Amino acid sequence: MKKLYVTQIKDGNPYIAEIAETLDLQITEQLKAGDRMLVDSDHLHFIYILEDETEFYYVMLSQETWPQLKKFREEEAEFVLLLANDYKLTLTNLREELNYLVDNxxxxxxxxxxxxxxxQELFLS
Structure with a gap:
């Protein structure tokens, strides 16, 4: 399992998330959206899962990115992750998973x- 830390999210349609890590183009072309999320309660991260044939990649959405995630939840927009060489991967099912987690x-x-x-302070106020 590898962690990819989102450094910023740009509003729009689509919302575009940028990561700190540099991935090889060959790896990025193999990645698929996992359609599911986890939570790291200790470090206040929502985690979107990506996968390839051999391992999982955790897209770490820290508390600093939550204001953009809140706006994203309220809009009808796509959400993409910007990877190597401007390769973009749509994070499918992100809104549904985020809604489920916030409610839960x-x-x-x-x-x-x-x-x-x-x-509660950010998403439910």
Whole structure:
């Protein structure tokens, strides 16, 4: 499993997320959207999963990117990840997964108090 840290998200249609890591073009062409998300409650990240034939890649969406994610949830736009050589990968099912997680985290102590409070303050206010 490799982690890809989103450094910024540009509003628009599509929303464009940029990562800090540089990937080889051959790797990026093999990546597929995983259509699912996880949460890192300790570090306040939403995580979108990408995959190829041999491993998973975690797209780390830190708390600093959440204001753009909140706007994205409210709009009918696509969300793409900018990879090597301007290669773009659409993060399919992101809105649905994000909505599910936000709804599930509300009032759910399993995600930890810190994560629950951060999600409530931004997404549910």
């Amino acid at each position: 985290i509300e009032g759910n102590g399993n995600y930890g108090e810190k994560m629950e409070k951060a999600v």
